[in-house]
Amino acid sequence: MSSLSYRQTFALVLKRDLTIAFRHKDEMLNPLLFFIIVVTLFPLGIGPQANTLAKIAPGIIWVSALLATLLSLDRLFKADHNDGSLEQMLISPQPLFIFTLAKITAHWLLTGLPLILVAPILAALLYLPEQSYSALFLTLLLGTPVLSFMGAIGAALTVGVKKGGVLLSLIVLPLYIPVLIFATSAIDTASLNLPYNGQLAIIAALFFGSLTLAPFAVGAALKVSTN
């Protein structure tokens, strides 16, 4: 086993997680459906006026994306924890960083990426101005991985807790606030035809910061909660 390179380990874990996910397609689709349904609830609750909806569209899409990510986080380590494969990862000679990075990447591919693909359609339903589409795409592209990384810390901390779902949202949602603020502000700025590089740069900084730091926190949290 120890002859595996880091890249091979990463690919192996990623492939395993994706295979498992594709064998439970409904579980994979549920967060996406949730995202679509939550977004459609807003026009029904607020009213169909195009200018109101266009104004709050970035917020609606991003808040729904946060909630959809949150919903999928509970499963990130749960199954592996239940069948004991998580412990095998913890005691394997490969660094824990690689495992957590691979698992989080798989999580993003399964939840973040579909959100990005569906978002333009939902944006059209909410009358988002045309010039904001690229900003929406870019903020989701850089922001949803941050959601996966930050959320994984919460998921790792609550994996040993019996009913950790609500607890998970309680500890993870405050950490999502910076992403939400900068992403919606970037989309708003874009709708005024102004440059939004600044907000995008900060989201990129959050992305690289969480990419490098979160896997360590996740590893430490997993060690604690598997005891």
Place this chain on the structure above:
Amino acid sequence: MWKWLHPYANPEVSYHFAGKLKPWLGLSSALLLTVGLIWALLFAPADYQQGESFRIFYIHVPSAILSMSIYLAMAIAALSSLVWQVRLADASAAALAPIGAVFTAIALLTGAAWGKPMWGTWWVWDARLTSELILLFLYLGVIALHNAFDDKQMAGKAAGILALVGVINLPIIKYSVEWWNTLHQGPTVSKLGAPAMASEMYWPFVLCFFGFALLVGAVACVRFQTEIITRNKMRPWVRNLVTSEVN
């Protein structure tokens, strides 16, 4: 250099040390708060602009400062527990979290009571108010995570990791909401050197601040002792303690 600290790794020694510290902290806090609050609320001059309602300042500002310092203290305790495996640091972090949450809540409530006469509204989505509210959420998250585990050791470590993640995030959240929206007045007392207020207003504040800080210390000692006892309830020294109290 750190050798003098070693005896305090023993829970029993720490328990008695906190017990000895408790009355001193409590008494000096009571003294400072009595003098400070009476001076501040009855004798300090009213503000020429804000009138009498500015007196909320003497409770609002100390609790706001302490709410953040307690989070920092909790994060440092969590770090020393994770890095140097100091078991009692867990206990002190667990002891500090609810105190910090209460001070954050006091800062928010007194701030709302101050905002009503000054800004004409209980709440504004201003940067400082929002980041204080998020701080409260972070505290509640740490407390909730701590309560979710049956095993106190595990609970302490998990809550510690969350506190550390929170302390990295706190400046990011603070600056993000600051760019987002700002209405709150700038800092008055935190500037080093000459404070931006009259000395007859400033000195009661100093007394109140240290009074509240010592109060935090006293309550932290009580909670720290409780944490030590619950974690060590099977140990003979705790049993001796209890039986000697009962008899």
